[in-house]
Amino acid sequence: MSAMTSVREIDASEITRVVRELCMEICYTVPEEMVTLVKRAREREESALGRQVLDLLIRNQELAAEGEYPYCQDTGYTVIFMDIGQDVHVSGADLYDAVNEGVRTGYTDGYLRGSIVLDPLFNRRNTGDNTPAFIHTRIVAGDQIRIQVDAKGAGSENMGKHAMLKPAAGIEGVKHFVLQAVAESGPNACPPGIIGVGVGGDFEMSAVIAKRALMRKVGQPNPDPQIAELEAELYEKCNALGLGPEALGGTQTVLAVHVETMATHIASLPVAVNIECHAHRTGARVI
Amino acid sequence: MPVEVLEDGRKRIRAPLSDADVLQLLAGDVVLVNGTVYAARDAAHKVMIEMLDRGEELPFDPTGQIVYYVGPTPERPGNIIGSAGPTTASRMDSYTPRLLELGLKGIVGKGGRGPAVREELKKHTAVYMAALGGGGALAALQVRSQKIIAFEELGTEAVRTIELEDFPVWVVNDHTGRDFYTDTVRPWRKNELLPEDLQIPVDTYNGDGGGM
Numbered sequence: 254m255s256a257m258t259s260v261r262e263i264d265a266s267e268i269t270r271v272v273r274e275l276c277m278e279i280c281y282t283v284p285e286e287m288v289t290l291v292k293r294a295r296e297r298e299e300s301a302l303g304r305q306v307l308d309l310l311i312r313n314q315e316l317a318a319e320g321e322y323p324y325c326q327d328t329g330y331t332v333i334f335m336d337i338g339q340d341v342h343v344s345g346a347d348l349y350d351a352v353n354e355g356v357r358t359g360y361t362d363g364y365l366r367g368s369i370v371l372d373p374l375f376n377r378r379n380t381g382d383n384t385p386a387f388i389h390t391r392i393v394a395g396d397q398i399r400i401q402v403d404a405k406g407a408g409s410e411n412m413g414k415h416a417m418l419k420p421a422a423g424i425e426g427v428k429h430f431v432l433q434a435v436a437e438s439g440p441n442a443c444p445p446g447i448i449g450v451g452v453g454g455d456f457e458m459s460a461v462i463a464k465r466a467l468m469r470k471v472g473q474p475n476p477d478p479q480i481a482e483l484e485a486e487l488y489e490k491c492n493a494l495g496l497g498p499e500a501l502g503g504t505q506t507v508l509a510v511h512v513e514t515m516a517t518h519i520a521s522l523p524v525a526v527n528i529e530c531h532a533h534r535t536g537a538r539v540i
Numbered sequence: 541m542p543v544e545v546l547e548d549g550r551k552r553i554r555a556p557l558s559d560a561d562v563l564q565l566l567a568g569d570v571v572l573v574n575g576t577v578y579a580a581r582d583a584a585h586k587v588m589i590e591m592l593d594r595g596e597e598l599p600f601d602p603t604g605q606i607v608y609y610v611g612p613t614p615e616r617p618g619n620i621i622g623s624a625g626p627t628t629a630s631r632m633d634s635y636t637p638r639l640l641e642l643g644l645k646g647i648v649g650k651g652g653r654g655p656a657v658r659e660e661l662k663k664h665t666a667v668y669m670a671a672l673g674g675g676g677a678l679a680a681l682q683v684r685s686q687k688i689i690a691f692e693e694l695g696t697e698a699v700r701t702i703e704l705e706d707f708p709v710w711v712v713n714d715h716t717g718r719d720f721y722t723d724t725v726r727p728w729r730k731n732e733l734l735p736e737d738l739q740i741p742v743d744t745y746n747g748d749g750g751g752m
Contacts, residue, residue, distance in 0.1 A: 300728065306672070313675045317623075322677035326613050326623040326696075364622055366613040366696050377583065379695050408628045408650070408673065429735050436738050440721060441628050441651040443673040494738065495728025499673055500651075501710070502724030532674040 258340055261396040263540055265346035268400065271538045272355025272386075275402040276331065277363035279534040280323045283314055286471045287508075287533050294445055294498070294505040303503030307445075310498070310531055325532040328365040329404035331356045331386040334468055338395035349388060357382040368407065389461065401468055401537035409446060409530040412438035415460055418522040427452055427524050428487060434526040435491050435507065440500035443530035445508050447471055448491060451525040453515040459523035466511035467529045475512055484510045546572075552706070556604030557645040559665045565711050567718040571669060572706040573648065577606040579686070581627050583697040585635040592638055599690030599699050603643035609650075611696035612686075613676070621683045621702070623676030626650040629668065633657050640664040648709050652721050662717040669709040682707040 291314065295307040317324035333352055337343075343351070360367060360383040369384065370377040414434040418426045431450055438444075451463030474481035487510040497503020508531070517523060543564040544552040553561060555575035565571060578600055580588070588598055609629055613622030629649030636647065637660045645666050650673035653661075661668055671679060682704055690699040712720045731739040 302724075309672055309675055309678060313672075313678045316681075317677040321616060321619060322680045323613050323623040324677055325674045326611060326625050326676040326679075327627065328613060328623075364614045364616045366611065366622070368611075368696070379697070381695060406674070411628070432734065432738055439652055440670070440673065441630065443650070490733050493730035493733035495725045495730065495740075497724070497728055499670075500721055500725065502726075502728045504728060530674050 259396075260340055260342045261338070262342050262344050263398060265343055265348065265351035267540055268343070268348065268351040268398065269355040269358070271400055271540060272333065272352050272402060273359035273362070275400070275536045275538060276356055276359025276365065276404070279402060279536045280328045280363060280365050280404050281320050282318045283324060283532070283534060284471065284536070287531075288314055290472055290508040291445075291531065294508060298498065298503050298505045300497050300501070300503035302501050303497040303505060306498035306501060307505070323365060324534060325406060325530075326366055327368060327406040327408065327532075328360065328383065329368065329406050329534065330410065331360075331383055332403040332405050332464065333386050333388045334401040334403070334465070335388065335390045336393045336399040337390055338397045339392050340396035341398055352386055352388055353384045356386045357384050398540045399537060400540065401535060403468060404534040406443070406530050406532055409438075409442040409528045412442040412528045413460075413463075413526060415456075415525045416523070417456065418524055420520065420522045422522060424483070426522070428483075428490070430524050431487055431510075431526050432490055432494065434528065435496075436494050438528050439496065442528040443532065444496050444500060445498055445505045446531050447529040447533060448487065448507050448510040449527040449529060450487070450510065450512040451514075451527070452512065452523070453517040454523055455518070455521070456523060458515060460525040460527070462513040462515055463525035463527040466513040467527060467533075468535060469511050471533060472509045477514075480512050480514060484512050487512070555606045555646070557606065557667075558604065559645075562645055562665050562667050562715055565667045565669075565714060566716070567711050567714045567720040567723065569711040571709050571711060573606065573669075573704050573709055574706060576701050576703050577608045577646075577648065578602075579608050579610045579612075579700040579702050581609045581611050581697055582631055583694045584691055584699045585632055587691055587694075589635050589638055598642075601643075602639050604645050605643075606646035606648060607639065607644060608648045608702060610702070612680075613696075619680070621680050621686050623680055624683055624702075625674060625676035625679045626671040629653055629670070636660065640666050652719065653713050658713050658717055658719060661713050662715055665715045667711060667715060668713040670712045671707065671709045679707070
């Protein structure tokens with residue numbers, strides 16, 4: 254090696270430790286902004302029944318944070334987003350094994366439910382410890398690893414939608430598709446939640462950025478002012494659907510809409526909608 | 541035990557249910573469930589239907605009983621149960637008619653049911669109720685005991701008896717075929733902000749029905 258850039262060694266056990274801790278934390282304590290946004294929804298909600306539901310959700314947040322009972326019994330798919338600095342060398346074990354060991358020990362020691370079957374078709378046997386995790390990696394500049402862990406409930410994940418729209422459908426077509434997805438999700442996605450929208454890319458990238466959109470700090474607008482404006486419009490229109498908390502009717506159907514975009518083909522307008530329930534459980538650490 | 545109507549309008553029921561009990565539970569009612577219910581979700585339903593196909597007896601007699609769609613988290617030492625909220629009911633739609641035919645009277649889950657199940661509930665005088673979706677921690681506090689009675693190998697999806705005390709749910713689909721979710725959303729939809737296909741015709745339904 255010439256022009257020596259120092260490579261930072263990170264022991265795989267450190268990754269295991271961080272993933273384990275995050276799994277145990279997030280399933281009991283929702284992010285601070287979720288506490289703020291549910292309270293804000295409680296103030297804004299016009300339906301009396303909706304307000305009662307939101308009061309219960311606030312109590313559920315508080316009770317779960319005491320550490321005895323996870324926020325929701327569906328402790329989710331464990332989805333891991335790792336930004337790995339290109340000046341990092343992971344030693345001691347396979348990176349993916351290290352992550353899965355963190356999930357295995359985190360779910361076991363944290364009294365969290367295993368909800369994953371290894372074989373979707375022929376033998377839907379629960380692995381028992383929520384492995385394997387669903388891992389997304391990105392190589393970035395620097396000598397650190399950022400790990401974000403998300404526990405994504407299946408009730409909301411099942412309500413996701415994807416389409417390859419025609420470019421002629423344009424912005425209106427995307428808005429319509431998002432609203433249809435939220436309307437159809439009804440009570441199943443446990444509103445009020447967050448709507449992650451991915452526009453552009455190819456077939457699978459649109460879905461990946463829709464989920465990445467959910468990893469943003471909730472309620473923080475996209476830095477691009479045009480996209481932020483689209484998010485604000487979709488927030489208003491999703492709430493105009495009137496589903497309200499738990500779809501029992503009301504003005505607070507969503508807490509936030511997050512949109513991410515990326516380059517795409519001249520012939521394509523891919524759009525993916527990933528719905529998150531009020532049980533938004535995620536957390537990140539940098540090693 | 542007959543349905544007890546509380547001062548605030550909530551209705552207290554105790555499993556098992558009679559037809560007379562079911563007739564008193566109407567879409568939108570807030571109901572407090574008491575007594576022993578049977579926990580079963582996707583995998584347990586699949587196995588039970590296979591057993592029925594083979595002419596075998598189920599691990600419990602569904603006559604008059606309430607099934608709760610739940611797969612709890614493992615309980616911490618000293619606790620009765622872990623987090624124990626409802627799972628999405630529509631996944632059980634294809635299994636439900638068989639159990640209703642055998643006399644099942646009540647179901648607790650979350651979300652809506654398909655038109656076929658609504659029709660079967662009507663036909664068999666049974667009721668579908670929803671608990672607070674995602675409220676798993678709160679749900680745990682209403683559980684007095686639990687025991688795995690079948691299919692232990694299914695782990696969280698095993699069949700259990702769960703003894704509930706004043707577990708709050710609301711009636712979604714009653715014996716008349718009414719669907720509460722259709723009623724609840726209508727008064728709140730702001731048609732003027734939405735594309736035509738997502739608009740709902742305005743009617744005179746007065747919205748805010750009942751507490752929980």
